Amino acid sequence: MSTDRSKRIYLSPPHMGGSEQKYIAEAFESNFIAPLGPQVNGFEKDFSEISGFKHCAALTSGTAAMHLALRILGVSSGDVVIASDLTFIGSVSPVTFLGAEPVFVDSDYETWNMDPELLDKAIKSCIAEGRTPKAVVPTDLYGQCADYDRILEVLKPYSIPLVIDAAESVGSMYKGKFAGKGAFAAVYSFNGNKIITSSGGGMLASDDEETIEKARWLSQQAREPKPYYEHNEIGYNYRMSNVVAAIGRGQLEVLEERVRRKREIFDFYEQRLASHKGLSFMPDPDFGKSNRWLTVMLIDSSLFGATPEEIRLALEKENIESRPVWNPMHRQPVFKNCQTFGGKVGEDLFEHGLCLPCGTAMTADELELVVSTILNCRK
Structure with missing residues (x-):
């Protein structure tokens, strides 16, 4: 490719x-x-x-x-x-x-x-x-x-x-x-x-x-x-x-349509990738319905064979943008003196998370390219 x-x-x-x-x-x-x-x-x-x-x-x-x-x-x-x-x-x-x-x-x-x-x-x-x-x-x-x-x-x-x-x-x-x-x-x-x-x-x-x-x-x-x-x-x-x-x-006027498409894209990624060891996705609690603004995948590199950063760089070589999960606020230098309760969950999600491209105008071919690029990262 x-x-x-x-x-x-x-x-x-x-x-x-x-x-x-x-x-x-x-x-x-x-x-x-x-x-x-x-x-x-x-x-x-x-x-x-x-x-x-x-x-x-x-x-x-x-x-x-x-x-x-x-x-x-x-x-x-x-x-x-x-x-x-x-x-x-x-x-x-x-x-x-x-x-x-x-x-x-x-x-x-x-x-x-x-x-x-x-x-x-x-x-x-x-x-x-x-x-x-x-x-x-x-x-x-x-x-x-x-x-x-x-x-x-x-x-x-x-x-x-x-x-x-x-x-x-x-x-x-x-x-x-x-x-x-x-x-x-x-x-x-x-x-x-x-x-x-x-x-x-x-x-x-x-x-x-x-x-x-x-x-x-x-x-x-x-x-x-x-x-x-x-x-x-x-x-x-x-x-x-x-x-x-x-x-x-x-x-x-198109908000409902955009939510529907975002959720379709999330489901596509989850169906194609979650069956592979070391890959999982953001949960969906039964109290709500997420708009799935961004599709977020968690990577256990010891099971999958590639780190989030290795996947991000592989996608970038194909001119595909992806992004790490938010870096928690307690890790930001500007907030180094602020009090934090907990912190390990956010750090874990930041370390293992990757936001995948999920624009509502993405084509089927583009989605397939993202999936194949991710799977090709396995060592």
Whole structure:
């Protein structure tokens, strides 16, 4: 098989659905090109209807949405926020924007998400130190919802608000409800590699109207309602552009189709590879339905005969992108002084995990090429 392939197979590239151009044309015809406009309002309304949240604010990124959620909850210097250890830094860095300290909680093997038992230990430890956490932020890893009910049960005695990082789980379900539902607030991302994309952007969703109204106000530089510019608080330039929202509206129309295709691709890889010794895949707990944003494979090199890095490099020779699992936050130099509860599960998943290309426009031949390249790595 040739190693000089001109067409790169990306990990999870954008896949337009067809209606995006229509909404973009409407944005141009109305001359609402800058932030705000009818498409932003429409995107928020469309997302509210799909997610079940009563109120949504369209923003520049999922990180911006997390920043605003924590700011509105009053997170400030000296506070503690408990977050998933195995995650992307964007779900955690907003804690530091506000001068607070993240405390990391490891995953469990059943869900790969925040371990509720370790969460309980972390909360009790923080309280014993005189610092009740201001929020808990579990990440829905690779589209798999965390076990919200178990986490909420842990939080209930302490009245600690739950903010779900659902950046990777748009279209996933937890016990029949949209990912993130049931939390004080949920954060979503429409980055270029997500299951649907607006080229960038994010969403903050909540059933609390006051929260979303304040998020919108803060996202527009916290300008007071006067005919001139007056600011009693520091705000941000976080509002989504009308053109970006237009793309998002078109993408929402194909969300169900994208979830179906992502799950088909995951099933294909699992059926073709899981029967080989040393290869396994991310679990699928019965409480939810993952959107399978990324297909993640675990490799036991002693059984399979190749390491994750050897497989990644073999795929790269065929111009195929793959990627290691997130490197846990407690291993990041910027968080070297932060407290962590557990850590071994995340380290194990990072050491043995590999994210496989799963773009929803992948062809059967491309999928076969990925499989054959992986199997050819065996020594």
